[in-house]
Amino acid sequence: METLIAQLLNGLSLGSIYALIALGYTMVYGIIQLINFAHGEILMIGAYAGFFAITKLELGFFPALIVAMVVSVVLGIIVERVAYKPLRNSTRLSALITAIGVSLFLQNGGLQVFGTDYVTFPRAVDKVTYKFLGGNATITSHQILILIITVIMMFILQYIVHKTKTGKAMRAVSYDKDAALLMGVNVDSVITVTFAIGSAFAAVAGVLLGMYYQTIHPLMGSMPGLKAFIAAVLGGIGIIPGAMAGGFLLGIIETLVSGYLSSAYRDVVVFGLLIVILVVKPTGLLGKDTHEKV
Amino acid sequence: MKRENLLIGILLIVFYAAVFFATETGLIPPYYQVNLYLMGINIIAAVSLNLIVGFTGQLALGHAGFMAVGAYISVILTMKLGQPFLLAVLAGAAAAFLVGILIGLPTLRLKGDYLAIATLGFGEIIRRLLDNIDYVGGAAGINGIPKLTNWTWLYIFTLLTIFIIKNFVNSTHGRACISVRDNEIAAETMGINTTYYKVLAFSIGAFFVGIAGALYAHYFFLIQPATFSFMKSFDALVMVVFGGLGSITGSVIAAVAVTFMNAALINFGTLRMVIYALLLVIIMVFRPQGLMGTKELTFKRLFGGKERGGSANVNDKTSD
Amino acid sequence: MKNNKWLVVLIMMLVAALAATGCGGKDGDSETIKVGVNYELSGDVAAYGTTAKDAILLAFDEINEAGGVLGKKIEAVVLDNKSDATEALSVATKLVTQEKVVAHLGPATTGATLNTIPVITEYKVPLITNSATHPDITVDPQTNKTREFVFRTCFIDPPQAIVGAEFAVKELGVKKVAVYYDNTNDYSKGLYKVFKEHVTALGGEVVAEEGYVESDLEFRPTLTKFKQSGAELIYIPGYYEKVAKIVSQARELGIDVPFLGADGWDSPDLVEVAGPEALNNTYFTNHYSPQDPSEKVQNFVNAYKERYGSIPASFSATAYDAAYLLADAIKRAGSTDTEAITKALAETKDFDGITGRFSFDEQHNPVKEISIIEMVDGEQTLKTKIAPK
CATH class of the missing domain: 3.40.50.2300 (Response regulator)
Incomplete structure (x- = not known):
């Protein structure tokens, strides 16, 4: 029982990481229906920006977080303008390939610029370990911090999308780009804003990921990015609370499989489950069924 | 038409013989031979994926998974069971075909990005399962595979793939697949069993890329689960989109071009992947419909009178 | 749009030309x-x-x-x-x-x-x-x-794992060991198999064995499992970047048994990531030690x-x-x-x-000879040198 609680705590903290990355992913997908494969790489650039802000500019954790967000937002906007915008009216497939191309470019460019070594991320926030249940379960201050930030970010995102004017415009673009244009929505700038917000979220995730796991690397974004995307799909892609639910679900499932079955088969179970969920309920756990327009 | 076919036939034989003698006499340096084999394998992978993605409109990202099935099954047959090469290749392809049906039946109900992510997941599952099977060496894979793929086999299988898929596309079945791509609901209303055709195209694609896997394994000495990663699926997809969705000749040209590009970039050292990625984005941005669009490159287009200057495929109205 | 096609062709030709000149100059x-x-x-x-x-x-x-x-x-x-x-x-x-x-x-x-x-x-x-x-x-x-x-x-792998097993059983005197290896890496899997064989041959017992994947970041679930197994030593035949995370997460979970590893551990980043404290009571087999005074x-x-x-x-x-x-x-x-x-x-x-x-x-x-390095407050110190038989 104590082990189970310890494992659930492990799952919850892993899940909050996935949820954090999935938030940005799901928002961008929700608005422009593009799997932004470069999300993980924008996260990586954010992590490096945070790293340099802390080590070279000697900033504290939160100022460094802001620097990272600014850098990622600029990068996100450039990527959108240069690589995605010209393809807005082409096939989904060309856009997908471009997204993967951008991702490869940033990964390998990162290897060139930052080098191939793992870089140790400074411990900008003190780590305190809390033990309970007779030392059988532990939780660290970093895990708590990530959990709190993830929840706050979700509410901020919900607020932006559902309560602000920009959010309204974003939703309009998501329903029907052409109609939104006719109604006077500046589609281009709405999409740019979407990318900017998504990139800022990626930067936060990158810095937290770096701090939590202590190393950063030019390829650090790809696997968490893919897992986060799966989390977003599990929860129902485009739905903000869904990304959250999917993230936690994925984290807990992975932990339980590793803890009670075998970690060697963890990814098999996760991807198998993904396929099953997609087949049974293609819109994800929190998704609504929509009927196809003829 | 008859004369044209005859001409193509003669050209194909001449090309085969020319390369055969050039490799035998060492006229083609070994480094280019490696890339020649890669070209053939890439052509098979691209054309077979084009059937799924380009003609049937199903966005699949797990092509490398089927390639792995073909490679592993064929190697088990030649190395562990001592069977002849041809049988091994066909068995590998048949296994990929069966797995294709197995995977296709549930997942092809999904659409667009959901299908993409489900097939990507499936490719990962195959890789992770292979990691855990000690019979095929786990993560270390199998090495010391006999080099049974030669120019003749490669050429025959590449041509067969192109020929069969071309004829499939032009058949009633192929038309049904295209109608699924263009409008699934309309196709269904017209009485086309869309699931059947989607699974059919999917598993035929798997069959041929299974052949590619078998040829690959018996040329490159070593196969590992890591060989058949997502990047392999992606490379094939790049060739398909590059060449033009629904253009077989486009896929062939793109497979040749991408292999060539990759070989040329080898001199750039660590920058090669950066340049490759950059080229990818540039080409997609400037030519999202691919080199050929949905058109085919034919002799008529190459040498037919009407176009100015005799340049290839000028009539692509699809480009705008 | 027609011109774009030629642009693409042009780019490819340019690449090829650049590449050709790149290798031509050296002849x-x-x-x-x-x-x-x-x-x-x-x-x-x-x-x-x-x-x-x-x-x-x-x-x-x-x-x-x-x-x-x-x-x-x-x-x-x-x-x-x-x-x-x-x-x-x-x-x-x-x-x-x-x-x-x-x-x-x-x-x-x-x-x-x-x-x-x-x-x-x-x-x-x-x-x-x-x-x-x-x-x-x-x-x-x-x-x-x-x-x-x-x-x-x-x-090669086997002597390293044999020396590791001998060191664990004979010098450290442990009986129950757990092994945490990289399931996607043949080097790691090879060491794991030989180590297991020799620990068993020397009278020890492998009480838990698990594999991780090269892209993993989170090791707590498996480590929690190890904790329950009663292992007195955990062998991690992996690379430093994962090892650092595993050791750090293990110490966080209150696992204080010794860790043993192989040459993949050797990197200054090991200490930087895991911290000197977490690495106390850890050992690894290696080719050389940069502290070697020669x-x-x-x-x-x-x-x-x-x-x-x-x-x-x-x-x-x-x-x-x-x-x-x-x-x-x-x-x-x-x-x-x-x-x-x-x-x-x-x-x-x-x-x-x-x-x-x-x-x-x-x-x-x-x-x-194979060196066994002990980590003491973040410094690699040469514990002993063992010649494999």
Whole structure:
């Protein structure tokens, strides 16, 4: 029982990481229906920006977080303008390939610029370990911090999308780009804003990921990015609370499989489950069924 | 038409013989031979994926998974069971075909990005399962595979793939697949069993890329689960989109071009992947419909009178 | 839109032209001895390939400054294999047949190295790898014959795991061990199997065994499981970046048993990531120790540090040895004929390298002592040296 609680705590903290990355992913997908494969790489650039802000500019954790967000937002906007915008009216497939191309470019460019070594991320926030249940379960201050930030970010995102004017415009673009244009929505700038917000979220995730796991690397974004995307799909892609639910679900499932079955088969179970969920309920756990327009 | 076919036939034989003698006499340096084999394998992978993605409109990202099935099954047959090469290749392809049906039946109900992510997941599952099977060496894979793929086999299988898929596309079945791509609901209303055709195209694609896997394994000495990663699926997809969705000749040209590009970039050292990625984005941005669009490159287009200057495929109205 | 097509074609032609000129310029220079350097410079394991390449270039520069070999300078032809076994073959073919190198250094990993063997064998060019530790590299598993043209400067997996098992059971006196290995890595899996065998043979017991995946970040679930198993030692035959995370997460969970590992642990980042405290009570088997007071080692460590700004890991040391060993073999062969160099390499006796004095056994593996390093407050200290039997 104590082990189970310890494992659930492990799952919850892993899940909050996935949820954090999935938030940005799901928002961008929700608005422009593009799997932004470069999300993980924008996260990586954010992590490096945070790293340099802390080590070279000697900033504290939160100022460094802001620097990272600014850098990622600029990068996100450039990527959108240069690589995605010209393809807005082409096939989904060309856009997908471009997204993967951008991702490869940033990964390998990162290897060139930052080098191939793992870089140790400074411990900008003190780590305190809390033990309970007779030392059988532990939780660290970093895990708590990530959990709190993830929840706050979700509410901020919900607020932006559902309560602000920009959010309204974003939703309009998501329903029907052409109609939104006719109604006077500046589609281009709405999409740019979407990318900017998504990139800022990626930067936060990158810095937290770096701090939590202590190393950063030019390829650090790809696997968490893919897992986060799966989390977003599990929860129902485009739905903000869904990304959250999917993230936690994925984290807990992975932990339980590793803890009670075998970690060697963890990814098999996760991807198998993904396929099953997609087949049974293609819109994800929190998704609504929509009927196809003829 | 008859004369044209005859001409193509003669050209194909001449090309085969020319390369055969050039490799035998060492006229083609070994480094280019490696890339020649890669070209053939890439052509098979691209054309077979084009059937799924380009003609049937199903966005699949797990092509490398089927390639792995073909490679592993064929190697088990030649190395562990001592069977002849041809049988091994066909068995590998048949296994990929069966797995294709197995995977296709549930997942092809999904659409667009959901299908993409489900097939990507499936490719990962195959890789992770292979990691855990000690019979095929786990993560270390199998090495010391006999080099049974030669120019003749490669050429025959590449041509067969192109020929069969071309004829499939032009058949009633192929038309049904295209109608699924263009409008699934309309196709269904017209009485086309869309699931059947989607699974059919999917598993035929798997069959041929299974052949590619078998040829690959018996040329490159070593196969590992890591060989058949997502990047392999992606490379094939790049060739398909590059060449033009629904253009077989486009896929062939793109497979040749991408292999060539990759070989040329080898001199750039660590920058090669950066340049490759950059080229990818540039080409997609400037030519999202691919080199050929949905058109085919034919002799008529190459040498037919009407176009100015005799340049290839000028009539692509699809480009705008 | 028509013009775009030609733009694309133009770009490709440009790339090809650039590439062609890139290799054309190097031809016709017989004043140098060309050595192929085929390493993982991009992709997953770029970190290992890069440190090895750096050390090799350092060694060649030193050799050239000291007058070169046979009156000629060594010219390194460095190509990237993208951490991809197929590319490694392609690169090797290019090096051997186009660049006409006299010897081939690399690749770093077992899979990539295995894939280059057919081509270097066909053209009779000697290959030295500095970190491919799998037994099959130098011995064909099907015929049990030594591969004539393949050599290495690292020790192979089994002795390392045997020494590790002996150290754990005899010196540390533990009975129950857990093993946490990289399931996607043949090096790690190889060590795990041999270690398990020998611990059992020495009367110990493996109470828990799990594999992780190269992209993993989160190890707490498995470690929580290990904690319940009553293991008195955890063996992690993996690479430093994962090891650091595993040890750090384990200590966080209150696991205070000793950890034992292998040469993949060796990197300054191990301490940086895990922190000195977490690493107390951990040990690993290694090729050399940068703390080794010998002049040779210190000169190398300082030269490397000055040029690249970091302390060389053991794979840099074995790569450096590979470069010097090659130069030595060319000298002894007295010619740049590839078969003569191969013969000289096979006859290597008491070569004095950074990683110890060694000779090749009949399977082209160096026979040398294995160091056991203990981490004490973030410093690598030499616990003991054990010669494998």
